[in-house]
Amino acid sequence: MAIYKIAIGTPGEASHPDALKAAIAEFISMLIFVFAGEGSGMAFNKITDNGSTTPAGLVAAALAHAFGLFVAVSVGANISGGHVNPAVTFGAFLGGNITLLRGILYWIAQLLGSVVACLLLKFATGGMETSAFSLSSDVSVWNGLVFEIVMTFGLVYTVYATAVDPKKGNVGTVAPIAIGFIVGANILAGGAFDGASMNPAVSFGPAVVSWSWTNHWVYWVGPLIGAGIAAIVYDNIFIGDNTHEPLSAADF
Numbered sequence: 001m002a003i004y005k006i007a008i009g010t011p012g013e014a015s016h017p018d019a020l021k022a023a024i025a026e027f028i029s030m031l032i033f034v035f036a037g038e039g040s041g042m043a044f045n046k047i048t049d050n051g052s053t054t055p056a057g058l059v060a061a062a063l064a065h066a067f068g069l070f071v072a073v074s075v076g077a078n079i080s081g082g083h084v085n086p087a088v089t090f091g092a093f094l095g096g097n098i099t100l101l102r103g104i105l106y107w108i109a110q111l112l113g114s115v116v117a118c119l120l121l122k123f124a125t126g127g128m129e130t131s132a133f134s135l136s137s138d139v140s141v142w143n144g145l146v147f148e149i150v151m152t153f154g155l156v157y158t159v160y161a162t163a164v165d166p167k168k169g170n171v172g173t174v175a176p177i178a179i180g181f182i183v184g185a186n187i188l189a190g191g192a193f194d195g196a197s198m199n200p201a202v203s204f205g206p207a208v209v210s211w212s213w214t215n216h217w218v219y220w221v222g223p224l225i226g227a228g229i230a231a232i233v234y235d236n237i238f239i240g241d242n243t244h245e246p247l248s249a250a251d252f
Contacts, residue, residue: 005096005235013101022080022102023109029076029084030113031120034205036068037061039121042128058191066184073176081163082176085199086110087223091156091231095239097164107201114205122209132212133195133203133219141215144194148222149229151186152198156230158182165239198223 013019044057069084076082081098083089089106092098098106118130135144162168162175183198190196197203203219206212 006093007096007099009099009101011101013099014105019102019105023105025076025079026083026106027109027113027116029072029080029082030110030201031117032075033065033068033072033084034114034117034202035121036071037065037202038118038130038206040064041131042121042125045131046125046128053192058188061191062184062187065187066180068180069183070176070180073179077163077176080106084110085155085223086201087152087199087227088156088159090224091159091227092164094228094231095160095164095235110201111204114201115208116205118205118209130206130209132207132210132214132216133197134212135194135215135218136192139193141218144215144218145222147190147194148197148218149226151190151196152223152226153230154186154226155179155182155198156227157234160230160234161238165234194218198226200224 040061044053044060045051048054048057072084073082076084081092083092083106086107089098089103089110093100093103122128122130135141158178159175162171162178168175186198187196197219200220200223203216207216
C-alpha cells in the first residue's frame with residue numbers, strides 16, 4: 001500500500017462548506033438507498049404475511065437494492081462521490097482518495113441516513129419491524145464473514161475500476177450502473193446465507209431501530225476487510241505510482 005497517499009486532513013475540514021455539502025449528500029443518498037432496499041423487504045413481509053423467503057423475494061430484493069444504489073450513487077456522485085457505504089469510504093481512504101477526517105464525516109452522515117430511513121419506514125408502515133441482518137440457521141459467523149469479505153471485495157474493486165482509476169475514461173459514465181449491478185448480483189449469491197449487506201450502514205440502521213445486535217460485528221468486520229483488500233490490490237497493481245493529484249470528491 002502506498003502509505004504516502006494516505007492523508008489525515010485538517011481540523012477545519014469538518015466545517016468546510018464543501019465537506020458539509022458532501023456529508024449532506026451522503027446522508028440523502030443513504031436515506032434513499034436504505035428506504036428502497038429495506039422497504040422492499042418490509043413490503044415482501046406484508047404481502048406474504050411474514051412468510052418464508054422465496055426465490056422471487058430474493059430476486060425482488062436484489063433488484064430493489066441494485067436500482068436504489070444506482071440512483072443513490074448517481075445523485076451523490078458530483079457532490080460527495082456517491083460512496084453510500086462506509087466500506088467504500090474506507091477503501092477510498094486507503095487509496096488516498098479521501099482524508100481520514102472527511103471520511104469520518106461521511107461515516108456519520110451515512111449511519112444517520114440509514115437510521116432515519118428505518119425510522120421513517122417504521123412510521124410509514126404503522127410500526128412494522130425493520131428487520132436487522134442475520135445469518136441463516138445453518139450459516140456460522142465465519143461463513144457469514146467470508147461472504148461479506150468476498151462480496152464487498154467485489155463491490156469496492158468495481159468502484160475502483162469504474163470510478164477511481166485515473167485511466168477509467170468513458171467507463172466512468174457507467175460506474176453507478178456497474179456498482180448497482182454488482183450489489184444486486186451479490187444479493188442473489190449471498191442473500192439466502194447472511195442477507196448480503198456489504199455495507200455497515202445498511203446493517204446499522206435496522207439494528208438500531210429494531211435494537212437487534214446478534215452477530216452485528218460480522219456486518220462491519222467483513223465489509224471493511226473486503227474493502228481494504230480491494231483498495232490495496234487495485235491501487236498497488238493497477239494504479240500503482242502513476243503521477244496524479246489526489247482525487248477530490250467530485251472526481252470520485
